[in-house]
Amino acid sequence: xxxxxxADIASRAGVSKVAVSYALNGQPGVSEATRARIVAIADEIGxxxxxxxxxxxxxxxxxxxxALCRPARILGVEPFFMELISGIEGxxxxxxxxxxxxxxxxxxxxSEVYRHWWGESRIDGVFLxxxxxxxxxxxxxxxxxxxxxxxxxxSQSGSLSAIWxxxxxxxxxxxGYLVALGHRRIARVAGLPELVHTTVRDQAFRQACEGVAxxxxxxxxxxxxxxxxxxxxxxSSPDRPTAIVYDNDIMAxxxxxxxxxxxxxxxxxxxxxxxxxxxxxQVVRPPLTALTRDIPAYGAxxxxxxxxxxxxxxxxxxxxxxxxxxxxxxxxxxxxxxQ
Amino acid sequence: xxxxxxADIASRAGVSKVAVSYALNGQPGVSEATRARIVAIADEIGxxxxxxxxxxxxxxxxxxxxALCRPARILGVEPFFMELISGIEGxxxxxxxxxxxxxxxxxxxxSEVYRHWWGESRIDGVFLxxxxxxxxxxxxxxxxxxxxxxxxxxSQSGSLSAIWxxxxxxxxxxxGYLVALGHRRIARVAGLPELVHTTVRDQAFRQACEGVAxxxxxxxxxxxxxxxxxxxxxxSSPDRPTAIVYDNDIMAxxxxxxxxxxxxxxxxxxxxxxxxxxxxxQVVRPPLTALTRDIPAYGAxxxxxxxxxxxxxxxxxxxxxxxxxxxxxxxxxxxxxxQ
DNA sequence: TATGGAGGGTTATCCGGTTCAGAGAGGGAG
DNA sequence: CTCCCTCTCTGAACCGGATAACCCTCCATA
Numbered sequence: 135x136x137x138x139x140x141a142d143i144a145s146r147a148g149v150s151k152v153a154v155s156y157a158l159n160g161q162p163g164v165s166e167a168t169r170a171r172i173v174a175i176a177d178e179i180g181x182x183x184x185x186x187x188x189x190x191x192x193x194x195x196x197x198x199x200x201a202l203c204r205p206a207r208i209l210g211v212e213p214f215f216m217e218l219i220s221g222i223e224g225x226x227x228x229x230x231x232x233x234x235x236x237x238x239x240x241x242x243x244x245s246e247v248y249r250h251w252w253g254e255s256r257i258d259g260v261f262l263x264x265x266x267x268x269x270x271x272x273x274x275x276x277x278x279x280x281x282x283x284x285x286x287x288x289s290q291s292g293s294l295s296a297i298w299x300x301x302x303x304x305x306x307x308x309x310g311y312l313v314a315l316g317h318r319r320i321a322r323v324a325g326l327p328e329l330v331h332t333t334v335r336d337q338a339f340r341q342a343c344e345g346v347a348x349x350x351x352x353x354x355x356x357x358x359x360x361x362x363x364x365x366x367x368x369x370s371s372p373d374r375p376t377a378i379v380y381d382n383d384i385m386a387x388x389x390x391x392x393x394x395x396x397x398x399x400x401x402x403x404x405x406x407x408x409x410x411x412x413x414x415x416q417v418v419r420p421p422l423t424a425l426t427r428d429i430p431a432y433g434a435x436x437x438x439x440x441x442x443x444x445x446x447x448x449x450x451x452x453x454x455x456x457x458x459x460x461x462x463x464x465x466x467x468x469x470x471x472x473q
Numbered sequence: 474x475x476x477x478x479x480a481d482i483a484s485r486a487g488v489s490k491v492a493v494s495y496a497l498n499g500q501p502g503v504s505e506a507t508r509a510r511i512v513a514i515a516d517e518i519g520x521x522x523x524x525x526x527x528x529x530x531x532x533x534x535x536x537x538x539x540a541l542c543r544p545a546r547i548l549g550v551e552p553f554f555m556e557l558i559s560g561i562e563g564x565x566x567x568x569x570x571x572x573x574x575x576x577x578x579x580x581x582x583x584s585e586v587y588r589h590w591w592g593e594s595r596i597d598g599v600f601l602x603x604x605x606x607x608x609x610x611x612x613x614x615x616x617x618x619x620x621x622x623x624x625x626x627x628s629q630s631g632s633l634s635a636i637w638x639x640x641x642x643x644x645x646x647x648x649g650y651l652v653a654l655g656h657r658r659i660a661r662v663a664g665l666p667e668l669v670h671t672t673v674r675d676q677a678f679r680q681a682c683e684g685v686a687x688x689x690x691x692x693x694x695x696x697x698x699x700x701x702x703x704x705x706x707x708x709s710s711p712d713r714p715t716a717i718v719y720d721n722d723i724m725a726x727x728x729x730x731x732x733x734x735x736x737x738x739x740x741x742x743x744x745x746x747x748x749x750x751x752x753x754x755q756v757v758r759p760p761l762t763a764l765t766r767d768i769p770a771y772g773a774x775x776x777x778x779x780x781x782x783x784x785x786x787x788x789x790x791x792x793x794x795x796x797x798x799x800x801x802x803x804x805x806x807x808x809x810x811x812q
Numbered sequence: 813t814a815t816g817g818a819g820g821g822t823t824a825t826c827c828g829g830t831t832c833a834g835a836g837a838g839g840g841a842g
Numbered sequence: 843c844t845c846c847c848t849c850t851c852t853g854a855a856c857c858g859g860a861t862a863a864c865c866c867t868c869c870a871t872a
Contacts, residue, residue, distance in 0.1 A: 137592060139828055150852050155830060165850060182592030186528035187828035190857045195525065197573075197595075206559035206769060210552030211752050220545035220576040227575070232595060234536075235574040236566070237559040253476060253521030255858095256536075256571060358756030387726075388756035395758050413550050414753070417697030417727035419734050430545060478858055489822055494860060504820060526858035529827045594828095 138179045146175050158183075189255060198226065198440055199234040199257040201244045203264060206237060208356055211384050213412040214429060215263075218285075221433025222261070229441060241266070245274040252280050258444045259283070261436055265290050265330045283440040285432075287330045288451040295449040297436050301331060302338040304425050304457040308407055309342035311459055312377045316468035317405060319348045321375035323364045323385055327353040332381065335409075339379070350375065354385065361385025365392040369404070376468045377405040383415045386422050390464065401466030411460060420463030427457040477518045485518075486511050497522075528594060537565065537779055538573040538596040540583045542603060545576060547695055550723050552751040553768060554602075557624075560772025561600070568780060580605070584613040591619050597783045598622070600775055604629050604669045622779040624771075626669045627790040634788040636775050640670060641677040643764050643796040647746055648681035650798055651716045655807035656744060658687045660714035662703045662724055666692040671720065674748075678718070689714065693724065700724025704731040708743070715807045716744040722754045725761050729803065740805030750799060759802030766796040 140154040147154065149168065156163040157172040158181075164172070189195045200219070202209055209215060219233070226233055234257055238244045248271070251257045258281060262271060265286030272292040275282045288296035312320055322339050325332050336351055343349035352368065354360035361380060365388065368375055380386035386408035390400055398404050400420060408415050411424035432454050443449045479493040486493065488507065495502040496511040497520075503511070514520075528534045539558070541548060548554060558572070565572055573596055577583045587610070590596045597620060601610060604625030611631040614621045627635035651659055661678050664671045675690055682688035691707065693699035700719060704727065707714055719725035725747035729739055737743050739759060747754050750763035771793050782788045 137594065141828075151829075152831085152853085153851060156851090159830085163850065168850080180588075180592065182589060184529070184828050185593040185595050186525040186534065187857090188830080189525035190523070190529055190828080190859090191830045192857090206556050207552075207752060209559065210555040211550075213546075213549030216549040216555065216576075217545050219574065220548065223574075223576050230589075232573050232590075233575065234571050235558065235562075236572065237555075237562050249519075250521060250569075251571075253519065254524040255476065256524050358752045362756060384752060384756065387753070391756055391758040413546060413697045413723060414726070417701060417723065417730055418757070419730040480858075490859075491823085491861085492821060495821090498860085500860095502820065507820080523858050526827090527860080529829095529858080530860045531827090 137184070138181045139184070140181070142179065143172060143175050143181060146179075147172050194444075195256055195258050196230060197232045197234055197257045198437075198444075199236070199248070199251050199260040200263070201236045201238050201247050201260070203238050203241060203244050204356075205239070209237065211358075212356070212382065213414070214382075214410060217429035218263075218433040218436075221430030222437040223433075224430065225434045225437035225441070231441065241270055245271055248274060248278060248280065252278050259440050261285055261440065262291075262294065266328050267330060267333070281440065281443040283436050283443065283449075285436050287334055290330050291451075295439060295443055295451065297432075297439055297452045297454055298331075299427060299432065299454045300456040301335045304409075304459070305335055305338035306342045307459050308379055308425065309339065309347070311461070312379075312405060312407070312465070313346050315377075315405065315466065316470075317347060317375075317377040318468065319350075319373060319375045319377075321368050321378045322349065322351045323361055323368075323378060323380045323389065324351055324353050325356045325381040335381070348373075348375075354381075356382055356385065358384045358388035361388040362392045365389035366396070369393065369396055369398055376403070377407070377465070379407040379409065381409050383408045383410060383412045383422065383424065386424075386464075387414060387418055390418060390422070401464055403469050405465040405468070407459075407465060409457070416462070423462045423465040424460050425457040426460045428455065431455075476523070477515075477520045478523070479520070481518065482511060482514050482520060485514050533783075534595055534597050535569060536571045536573055536596045537776075537783075538575070538587070538590050538599040539602070540575045540577050540586050540599070542577050542580060542583050543695075544578070548576065550697075551695070551721065552753070553721075553749060556768035557602075557772040557775075560769030561776040562772075563769065564773045564776035564780070570780065580609055584610055587613060587617060587619065591617050598779050600624055600779060601630075601633065605667050606669060606672070620779065620782040622775050622782060622788075624775050626673055629669050630790075634778060634782055634790065636771075636778055636791045636793055637670075638766060638771065638793045639795040640674045641795075643748075643798070644674055644677035645681045646798050647718060647764065648678065648686070650800070651718075651744060651746070651804070652685050654716075654744065654805065655809075656686060656714075656716040657807065658689075658712060658714045658716075660707050660717045661688070661690045662700055662707075662717060662719045662728065663690055663692050664695045664720040674720070687712075687714075693720075695721055695724065697723045697727035700727040701731045704728035705735070708732065708735055708737055715742070716746070716804070718746040718748065720748050722747045722749055722751045722761065722763065725763075725803075726753060726757055729757060729761070740803055742808050744804040744807070746798075746804060748796070755801070762801045762804040763799050764796035765799045767794065770794075 144151045144154045157169040262284045282294045284291035284296040352364040408422045408424040411426040415422035415424045483490045483493045496508040601623045621633045623630035623635040691703040747761045747763040750765040754761035754763045
């Protein structure tokens with residue numbers, strides 16, 4: 135079954151291809167009567183514009199790209215990306231934009247993917263996630279001149295348009311809450327140190343603790359194993375922390391398990407906070423106090439900005455809502471002996 | 474910066490567009506010397522074939538689609554899909570194929586996405602996942618005549634090519650293992666009952682238990698909350714099971730928490746098995762005995778078959794490797810009093 | 813020396829839709 | 843009645859490649 139083209143519609147309606155094109159695109163140049171007739175025929179035979187043919191003229195592919203550079207094992211357990219994607223797509227679908235997805239293993243490979251996509255005119259723009267310092271991908275995208283929205287801190291996004299959520303506020307809220315509960319030794323089990331948002335959180339954490347609590351930061355690769363190992367080390371030290379803030383939920387769960395294994399009771403002996411809420415944080419015992427964000431909304435905002443950028447509009451940096459603390463059973467008053 | 478076309482290369486090389494086309498596609502019709510010259514120029518100026526222009530001729534979009542029909546919240550915590558995608562892409566990338574992803578909320582919407590993609594010639598084929606009984610999407614894809622690989626049981630895939638993993642064997646292995654440990658009352662906390670693989674597992678579970686153990690099946694929507702609720706009900710019944718097999722890892726973790734909450738010790742009083750292994754299963758205490766599969770490989774096989782189908786080859790149904798049981802700390806001998 | 817064929821290259825056309833420059837028809841103003 | 847303008851529509855060119863058909867040259871062979 136051959137797909138219908140505007141030529142088919144034209145011959146049925148007894149007009150030229152051009153009239154059909156105008157009619158279906160809402161352009162002036164055809165009478166309302168003719169337009170209605172053409173639209174009716176198009177509907178009837180189920181015509182859809184051939185995206186390749188369209189792209190060949192206007193250079194618009196009606197498609198944007200997203201490359202994820204993390205091992206599949208980690209991507210799988212990080213609810214963040216799927217939620218982000220679903221938020222992005224809510225916006226794209228409304229405008230008939232598609233999303234091209236690619237999982238890569240290095241920044242070099244990711245840049246290559248961008249070059250391919252752009253060179254082949256497959257996409258009109260991209261989202262850049264997991265921003266690093268001196269990120270080579272930023273330079274590559276600038277070089278290509280491809281519309282791009284960086285989902286990450288604007289300090290490192292170069293000339294690209296950025297959208298980010300203020301991490302400092304969330305850190306301060308968390309530390310303030312823990313200090314109010316009497317905690318004076320707080321640890322942070324952070325993610326990959328080369329990610330910008332890790333460092334931003336690190337700094338905010340140090341500042342927030344300054345003068346009110348001892349603090350220690352351990353960096354990991356976001357996996358449960360490293361989260362567990364870090365927790366084991368922290369809880370084994372003579373002046374062990376009474377509260378630990380984890381950079382994702384899987385590490386927080388791993389930490390919780392380690393604590394139970396070491397007979398450190400949560401929240402009596404140890405308080406635990408997870409960054410980014412998820413169903414996972416709620417099914418363990420005790421349920422985890424978490425920093426909650428509306429990630430689909432974050433993705434939706436990013437998508438709106440990318441589409442605006444593609445449309446040639448000017449898109450200033452945009453600070454999205456900060457995460458807010460959702461207290462649950464994993465946090466409580468500091469053990470009295472340790473203050 | 475305008476993207477270079479074969480016309481640019483042609484004028485630089487002093488030949489016609491056709492010669493360039495032949496040279497760059499490895500077709501006969503140009504001398505090796507000319508070919509080398511053309512290829513060198515193409516490399517130098519960073520030429521890449523415009524995918525739209527190519528698609529406009531051959532009808533090949535060099536792109537395949539995947540639509541996921543589950544709420545974002547569940548997609549996020551299910552490592553399955555991300556691992557599947559990463560496996561799929563390993564194969565696609567080698568052949569310069571891209572993957573179009575869309576998250577939808579209903580089968581009707583999913584069919585619509587297929588019609589759009591196909592009507593717009595955006596994709597050459599699709600993967601169909603989460604097969605239902607009397608699945609309307611199968612009929613839709615057959616009607617469209619679009620190459621499709623069903624990742625699911627062939628009994629319901631109609632004329633579409635299917636790839637699936639034998640669930641029966643995994644169920645038998647699990648039940649056999651639990652029975653060998655002395656368990657005589659085994660529960661299964663299953664996923665959505667309308668999914669084919671749920672029913673297949675249900676049947677295999679009943680058969681495997683037949684005559685050797687009492688059994689009960691509870692259906693859920695895969696969320697941790699329902700997994701917890703099901704567990705609570707099971708453990709509250711007078712003749713509570715001594716082993717529970719969960720259809721995914723998040724429910725297994727939720728079940729583990731409920732057990733601990735109810736002072737049912739795992740594995741002393743209750744054994745727990747999770748279907749589909751993941752980092753999550755390994756970070757909780759005790760680590761979960763799980764049914765392990767190589768999901769990326771599964772995705773890779775599916776991708777190979779879809780590409781073969783698109784190339785016009787005949788693709789018979791294919792049974793992939795069954796999951797194998799990985800015993801960990803969450804399973805042990807049945808409590809002696811209950812036999 | 814005529815002939816056939818391979819090798820190397822070109823021209824013309826097509827894919828499906830967009831866009832530009834006009835061409836007729838019809839109507840209002842002068 | 844003529845002039846000009848607007849409205850509606852059309853032919854042709856174009857986007858970037860693929861492909862069918864054909865042409866020229868050179869060399870080997872009968």
